[in-house]
Amino acid sequence: MEASRFVARRLRFKGKTAMVSIAVSFLVMILAQSISAGFRSEIRKGVAAVSGDVQLGPSDLNVIGEDHPVSIAQSFRGKLDSLRGVAETVPVIYRVGIVKSGEDIHGVLVKGVPMPEDTLQLGVDIPARLASLLHLGAGDEMLTYFVGERVKVRRFRVRSVYPGILDSDENLVVYASLADMQRLNGWTADQASAFEVRLDRAFEAPAAMAAKNAEIGALAHIYAGAEDDDLVSTSAIQRFPQLFDWLRLIDMNVLVILILMTVVAGFNMISGLLILLFQNISTIGTLKALGMTDKAISKVFLRVSSNLVLKGMALGNGIALLFCALQAATHFVRLNPRNYFVSFVPVHVNLPAILLADLAAYAVIMLLLWIPTLFISRVDPAVTVRTQ
Structure with missing residues (x-):
């Protein structure tokens, strides 16, 4: 078994706050994505019912x-x-x-x-x-x-x-x-x-x-x-420009939410990983004294952090998908149709899009976590082992 994996299994990261932050971030991302897709789908249905996606007439x-x-x-x-x-x-x-x-x-x-x-x-x-x-x-x-x-x-x-x-x-x-x-x-x-x-x-x-x-x-x-x-063709975009402008604004807001939630989750994990590194500074010194390289030690802490990110991601996704299923079945969250065109919060779960967002967010968070691992190279095993 690889040494970094062996050590990572024995390290305990008590970062419940960080995991909750990760879960909330992914919950918000999935809900924003699903609700945006729901609005797009419902409004498109309404437009298609009124005059079709494309109207062909004189x-x-x-x-x-x-x-x-x-x-x-x-x-x-x-x-x-x-x-x-x-x-x-x-x-x-x-x-x-x-x-x-x-x-x-x-x-x-x-x-x-x-x-x-x-x-x-x-x-x-x-x-x-x-x-x-x-x-x-x-x-x-x-x-x-x-x-x-x-x-x-x-x-x-x-x-x-x-x-x-x-x-x-x-x-x-x-x-x-x-x-x-x-x-x-x-x-x-x-x-x-x-x-x-x-x-x-x-x-x-x-x-x-x-x-x-x-x-x-x-x-x-x-x-x-x-x-x-x-006959001339006219698209729904030309007939209802205000609706599609509104949808574009929603899509822009969703993109901003995805970026913000990813950054928030990443920086929460950075703070959590820094705490873990400081708590295990003597362990880092011991591993260095035993001959492990900085890269191998970094892998240890990145593995621990990755497990926490994946747990938070799974929890956030699970809660978001449960909410979407309940909302789709019961429409318990209502809206004023005069302001939002629909009388309930529409949801449309696009699993490929959700998976893509998860993978992108996970990759960005793990890249951000390389920053605190630079601290490992500054640990002097002679000092930490003597202190221990």
Whole structure:
């Protein structure tokens, strides 16, 4: 057995404070990472539900009147559906309406999406915010006015109430059947307002989404037939820039937290290792007198410190993952959706990212621990052994 390993097994590092500090640092790092990923995932779902990751439609998309429908049977549909990263392409119809319930009225965006043929005619799904504002629930009638060349009225029936992620008083989306909206606009079964393209999770990052948006726009232009509509692609980043700016700010904060927690853990371990070195100064002198090199003695104390770091890392990771599991299952930590877009703290555990953060933090901490081991070279065995 290697001498440094043998000696390290017999040294006792009573650094409970240092281990707790390590555990807290890794706990904060993992939680920050998981919550940031959770916000990104939930907001992306909300954006995709409202208008898709990429919207493909006419440059003069009209959500008020009934002009300029596009054909669902575009020549490029086959190429688009088979494009790498595209999860699905959905034809949709947008139409602004005014909902009246008793004496209360509110503006909404009614979105027609494909639904099964046995879906309730004139049935709609409304956001919880609208249900609260107009005191509506499942089964209630919802009178909706549409303004165009002439005012049209539809008496919808609330099919369900869904928890909208991006809903504010100015941004309420009601989901209706595509067929109902085609009849409202006087369009045929192969006409819609635009296409919504949903991307795979691998393309949720802003840079990847922007690149895929440009690729989809180019594909629609290159493979468009003579009879096809002239469509332009718009990414969710372009439609909701404030949301993605907010996410970028969160990511920057997470990076700062990761760096700070790693440095805090590293300096706590440095102080703990210095205490251990001073407590064992006579042992260091004895080992030198027996012929061990400074490098070998440094390995002894680095092994002891490494074990403590790994224990703290395991404890911090365990508590963080337990919290994430409980939060994902119960949503017991709540938020104000007006400030944070969601009503609970979202978490998304990305194990590869967590493992990478653990490895990077461990490597930085161990590099920092080389600093106090320089003290070993200044220990004079003649003095320490004589003192002992």
